[in-house]
Amino acid sequence: xxxxxxxxxxxxxxxxxxxxxxxxxxxxxxxxxxxxxxxxxxxxxxxxxxxxxxxxxxxxxxxxxxxxxxxxxxxxxxxxxxxxxxxxxxxxxxxxxxxxxxxxxxxxxxxxxxxxxxxxxxxxxxxxxxxxxxxxxxxxxxxxxxxxxxxxxxxxxxxxxxxxxxxxxxxxxxxxxxxxxxxxxxxxxxxxxx
Amino acid sequence: xxxxxxxxxxxxxxxxxxxxxxxxxxxxxxxxxxxxxxxxxxxxxxxxxxxxxxxxxxxxxxxxxxxxxxxxxxxxxxxxxxxxxxxxxxxxxxxxxxxxxxxxxxxxxxxxxxxxxxxxxxxxxxxxxxxxxxxxxxxxxxxxxxxxxxxxxxxxxxxxxxxxxxxxxxxxxxxxxxxxxxxxxxxxxxxxxx
Numbered sequence: 063x064x065x066x067x068x069x070x071x072x073x074x075x076x077x078x079x080x081x082x083x084x085x086x087x088x089x090x091x092x093x094x095x096x097x098x099x100x101x102x103x104x105x106x107x108x109x110x111x112x113x114x115x116x117x118x119x120x121x122x123x124x125x126x127x128x129x130x131x132x133x134x135x136x137x138x139x140x141x142x143x144x145x146x147x148x149x150x151x152x153x154x155x156x157x158x159x160x161x162x163x164x165x166x167x168x169x170x171x172x173x174x175x176x177x178x179x180x181x182x183x184x185x186x187x188x189x190x191x192x193x194x195x196x197x198x199x200x201x202x203x204x205x206x207x208x209x210x211x212x213x214x215x216x217x218x219x220x221x222x223x224x225x226x227x228x229x230x231x232x233x234x235x236x237x238x239x240x241x242x243x244x245x246x247x248x249x250x251x252x253x254x255x256x
Numbered sequence: 257x258x259x260x261x262x263x264x265x266x267x268x269x270x271x272x273x274x275x276x277x278x279x280x281x282x283x284x285x286x287x288x289x290x291x292x293x294x295x296x297x298x299x300x301x302x303x304x305x306x307x308x309x310x311x312x313x314x315x316x317x318x319x320x321x322x323x324x325x326x327x328x329x330x331x332x333x334x335x336x337x338x339x340x341x342x343x344x345x346x347x348x349x350x351x352x353x354x355x356x357x358x359x360x361x362x363x364x365x366x367x368x369x370x371x372x373x374x375x376x377x378x379x380x381x382x383x384x385x386x387x388x389x390x391x392x393x394x395x396x397x398x399x400x401x402x403x404x405x406x407x408x409x410x411x412x413x414x415x416x417x418x419x420x421x422x423x424x425x426x427x428x429x430x431x432x433x434x435x436x437x438x439x440x441x442x443x444x445x446x447x448x449x450x
Contacts, residue, residue: 186408
């Protein structure tokens, strides 16, 4: 008999849980940030290049989100995704936001931002080892396209220029490489004990 | 319900290949998928790729060979946490199990591959079953040797996978692929338990 996987609490339920805790429900808030982290970072990475700027933007989004949760200002929990996207868009268009506002939010809610949401990852994480294993099996050109696109965060036009190929060919190479990496990353490493 | 974005769509989004209108539409789908948790694998995969690839690049472990000068610089910085061994391009080289506390393992293959390109290193079991192929391994431009730097857990995993490994190096010269080395490694001793 197989043990069933633990049920994953819905985002709506997490939002409702934060409402019933006057001082804030740290676990629920942290989990909500974790759920939206990949898409908030994607939003930031589309617009910002440096790691520091991406981290700062994502933190600002989460701090504003946590403040809204604490103030119960999310009218419809079923539309929380739209709410978070709205925060992203507002912050993006309000680049002149004051440092003082950020500092105040950080003092109030910074402790909620768990390490796995915002901090850089340290140490040889199993995913990093697997990725390295997969990268060694790519051609140098394919490794270059991943480095330019996902480490140096270059645009598709800049990647094409660095590789000295057309934008169309660079896109095809990037997509093929991603497919190969995804396939490799979903399998156990050849060395991995069964 | 909207369709969650694929990772190829997200890749285009991240690298500026979509118009603002297309990007805005994709953001709606991306955040919606994060809320429901259905179809949000693409954003998670690319977020993981970005984080781990950046960490690997910072660590100099992006799946590429080192030059001798880079190895010397690494040894100067981290000598006490590096295990280094050399293998010959034919016959069997015994490799001693290393002590605990090692962070990286450096392998030097004594060979001269100057003038060759697209070097591939294939690992097999002694029965001949292929295990992994390292592609586009660049030899040192001065001495022609191959220098590989591996994160310790992966190197250890390889030797624990099979104490005896067969290796074959092929490379291209004048457009023709040649077998340039065939050798074996044998682990001697045992690793301390973790």
